[in-house]
Amino acid sequence: MTRQIGLIAACDLDGMIGYDGSIPWFNKTDLKRFKSKTSNSTLIMGRKTYASLPTNKVTGKKLSDRKKIVLTLNSELKSSDPYLIYTSAENDVDSNINQVIELADKDKDIWFIGGKAIYEMAMDSGLVDIIDLTIINIHAEKPDMVFEKVVWFPEVPYTYKVVNEINNTDDKLLWHRLYERR
Numbered sequence: 001m002t003r004q005i006g007l008i009a010a011c012d013l014d015g016m017i018g019y020d021g022s023i024p025w026f027n028k029t030d031l032k033r034f035k036s037k038t039s040n041s042t043l044i045m046g047r048k049t050y051a052s053l054p055t056n057k058v059t060g061k062k063l064s065d066r067k068k069i070v071l072t073l074n075s076e077l078k079s080s081d082p083y084l085i086y087t088s089a090e091n092d093v094d095s096n097i098n099q100v101i102e103l104a105d106k107d108k109d110i111w112f113i114g115g116k117a118i119y120e121m122a123m124d125s126g127l128v129d130i131i132d133l134t135i136i137n138i139h140a141e142k143p144d145m146v147f148e149k150v151v152w153f154p155e156v157p158y159t160y161k162v163v164n165e166i167n168n169t170d171d172k173l174l175w176h177r178l179y180e181r182r
């Protein structure tokens, strides 16, 4: 069986995915779904998304059961944890995204988990097979929010089409839109 390369995200009705370094809502059902979808996979993310993840109180690590590849231009960032790799995709993103993928476990699925530039890079690379977008039926924007701190889900390129749209059976606030490459 060939491994799948996917992108997973959750946004509000306006396409907001983040605010000021975190996700501006808390939804247990979506977190559980994210965990079950991405377990036993390699996760690729930007440095700010990694920073936003909660640390497990027991292990002192983040998403400790999954291999994480964190993109950063900061060459000072190093890890001795085999489950955590810092790397860069500077300059030629097309060839570098292949190098980033090379770092993933060969026999496991890969998920791009954000943030914005990483989603864009992944979708533009043409290597992503599926996009799993959860939409939460709220407007997360608050009057006191600073626009520059809002992170939006990027436009999905025409090279992807919606193949399924399903309501979440456990939480009426959520639905899931699945795209596949044309």
Ligand SMILES: NC(=O)c1ccc[n+]([C@@H]2O[C@H](COP(=O)([O-])OP(=O)(O)OC[C@H]3O[C@@H](n4cnc5c(N)ncnc54)[C@H](OP(=O)(O)O)[C@@H]3O)[C@@H](O)[C@H]2O)c1
Pocket: 008, 009, 010, 011, 016, 017, 018, 019, 020, 021, 022, 023, 045, 046, 047, 048, 049, 050, 052, 071, 072, 073, 074, 087, 088, 089, 090, 093, 113, 114, 115, 116, 117, 118, 121, 151
């Ligand atoms: N709702 C969701 O599904 C979801 C998912 C993920 C994240 N989020 C939210 O989104 C926000 C974070 O996203 P973000 O877009 O601001 O940041 P991000 O993509 O997570 O991280 C940006 C950082 O990644 C590194 N980077 C980006 N492109 C790179 C490249 N080509 N090569 C090497 N390094 C690269 C840089 O790190 P350096 O500065 O270290 O060089 C850059 O500052 C948070 O609020 C988070 O909670 C939401």
